[in-house]
Amino acid sequence: MAGYAKTQRENLMPAINAPFTPSGATQSSAVTTSNTQATLPVNSGQVRFYNEGPNVARVRWGVGAQTATATDTPLAPGAIEVLTKPPEAVNLAYICTTGTATVHATAGEGA
Secondary structure, eight states: OHHHHHHHHHTOOOOOOSOOEEOSOOEEEEEOSSOEEEEOSSOOSEEEEEEEEESOEEEEEESSOOOOOTTSEEEOTTOEEEEEOOTTOOEEEEEOSSSOEEEEEEEEEOO
């Protein structure tokens, strides 16, 4: 069993340890309680999100038109998150369950 554990550790993929490097212009979106659409200008593996606030915004991404819902990934007010996505998923959708928020998304690579 000890050999099995060692083999499992050796097969783990390393985490992304490179700092985030932008690869396109930042997209800013005024998010409301209605679905808000945005498109990233370039294909990338990560997106850096900054929720300027003042409310929680929800985000979803994919290929083709997207519709955000209250169960999608939350972006807390003031939060900066770097999330991994499929490179071809350049369409974003946001929604706030209450109030409004301003969300900035920057495509790039790294963590």
